[in-house]
Amino acid sequence: MTTPLEKLLESARTHLYPNYRQPDLVMSHGEGVYVWDTSGKRYLDMYAGIAVNVLGHAHPAIVSALQEQAARLGHMSNYFYNEPNIELAERLCRLTGMQRVLFGNSGTEANEAMLKLARHHFYSAGQVERYRVIAFENSFHGRTLGALALTGQDKYREGFGPLPGVSHVPFGDLAAVERTMGPDVAAVIVETVQGEGGVVPASAGFLEGLRKLTEAQGALLLIDEIQTGVARTGRFLGIHHYPRVRPDALSMAKALAGGVPIGAMLCTEKLAGALPPGSHGSTFGGNPLASRVALSVLDVVEKRDLAGHSARVGAYLGERLAALTRYPAVTGARGQGLLQALELSETVDARTVVTDLREAGVLVTVAGGRALRFSPPLIITQEQVDEGVGIVAEVVGRLT
Ligand SMILES: Cc1ncc(COP(=O)(O)O)c(C=O)c1O
Numbered sequence: 001m002t003t004p005l006e007k008l009l010e011s012a013r014t015h016l017y018p019n020y021r022q023p024d025l026v027m028s029h030g031e032g033v034y035v036w037d038t039s040g041k042r043y044l045d046m047y048a049g050i051a052v053n054v055l056g057h058a059h060p061a062i063v064s065a066l067q068e069q070a071a072r073l074g075h076m077s078n079y080f081y082n083e084p085n086i087e088l089a090e091r092l093c094r095l096t097g098m099q100r101v102l103f104g105n106s107g108t109e110a111n112e113a114m115l116k117l118a119r120h121h122f123y124s125a126g127q128v129e130r131y132r133v134i135a136f137e138n139s140f141h142g143r144t145l146g147a148l149a150l151t152g153q154d155k156y157r158e159g160f161g162p163l164p165g166v167s168h169v170p171f172g173d174l175a176a177v178e179r180t181m182g183p184d185v186a187a188v189i190v191e192t193v194q195g196e197g198g199v200v201p202a203s204a205g206f207l208e209g210l211r212k213l214t215e216a217q218g219a220l221l222l223i224d225e226i227q228t229g230v231a232r233t234g235r236f237l238g239i240h241h242y243p244r245v246r247p248d249a250l251s252m253a254k255a256l257a258g259g260v261p262i263g264a265m266l267c268t269e270k271l272a273g274a275l276p277p278g279s280h281g282s283t284f285g286g287n288p289l290a291s292r293v294a295l296s297v298l299d300v301v302e303k304r305d306l307a308g309h310s311a312r313v314g315a316y317l318g319e320r321l322a323a324l325t326r327y328p329a330v331t332g333a334r335g336q337g338l339l340q341a342l343e344l345s346e347t348v349d350a351r352t353v354v355t356d357l358r359e360a361g362v363l364v365t366v367a368g369g370r371a372l373r374f375s376p377p378l379i380i381t382q383e384q385v386d387e388g389v390g391i392v393a394e395v396v397g398r399l400t
Pocket residue numbers: 050106107108109111140141142143191195196224225226227253254
């Protein structure tokens with residue numbers, strides 16, 4: 001007899017486009033930092049839908065924001081203003097120090113908007129030859145063709161070329177940026193912590209140097225805060241760790257509405273005219289439903305000081321992970337706030353470790369090929385970190 005799970009899996013394998021590698025289970029529901037599959041097995045979620053569910057699962061603030069806004073006004077598109085969206089734009093400007101916000105539905109869209117902003121800014125200024133962008137090796141900026149052109153990892157780019165107009169240089173290498181810089185460069189784009197690239201934080205000197213080099217050349221500095229934003233690294237934005245660096249534009253998505261799709265490109269007033277009406281847009285961007293949920297997420301992030309919590313519990317998680325370097329399978333630990341990584345030795349297959357951890361009841365992801373990435377809900381407690389790291393220690397302790 002076919003079980004309900006087997007029926008679901010068979011249907012998934014038959015109908016879903018097979019571009020992911022899901023395991024043979026189906027997730028059912030979640031609460032706080034835990035999720036359950038349809039067989040009733042419980043998991044401690046230490047990846048939060050890839051740094052998205054900052055308030056964990058089924059948070060009452062998100063549930064009631066969704067219910068109330070859906071019962072009021074769900075969608076109108078951009079022919080009209082709507083209240084939650086105006087309020088969200090104002091809130092984000094206050095929290096980020098930027099002056100203008102353009103909304104979309106995902107990270108890759110936010111980066112597309114930022115790339116179009118940079119190119120159109122110089123086009124409008126009559127500098128039509130100024131379109132090249134400098135990005136970094138091992139960066140990740142998304143998978144639409146514009147964002148993919150920025151992404152500096154061959155495994156994502158292969159087979160989709162040509163992806164012209166972007167020069168990739170080693171992350172952290174200011175001299176290489178200087179050599180690649182020129183009057184045709186419109187912008188430099190950088191993550192403050194390379195997330196998909198393996199959780200590699202930039203140094204203050206590197207980001208400050210990028211600001212100086214772009215300023216000297218009249219190019220824009222664009223910061224991708226899609227993984228680092230919304231208190232993930234212990235400050236509201238990753239760039240807030242470097243107060244001397246003021247970007248021209250930045251992108252946010254992932255955690256902004258705690259699991260409801262949203263993306264945002266934020267910029268300074270100087271760039272407010274770069275994308276005039278008709279030059280860019282999105283049917284769903286700025287819709288009242290996602291905006292209201294984002295406001296409810298930001299309410300909780302601010303009221304509970306989840307940035308401070310992320311800094312404290314993240315430092316604790318970092319210490320606990322660093323202690324695991326006593327095992328032969330672990331070669332290092334690094335991170336910022338609640339974005340942490342455990343580097344595994346070359347002899348170990350990180351994907352297999354993720355599977356072993358899942359079977360043991362902890363969910364994490366692989367980043368940069370050899371690192372386990374921890375990006376749990378920001379509401380995680382020290383005790384829950386102990387619970388997760390205890391299981392990780394058992395699993396990696398068995399490896400040689
Ligand atoms: C730094 C960064 N930029 C962009 C993206 C793309 O975001 P999305 O998957 O929402 O398109 C991601 C996603 O992992 C990311 O980590």
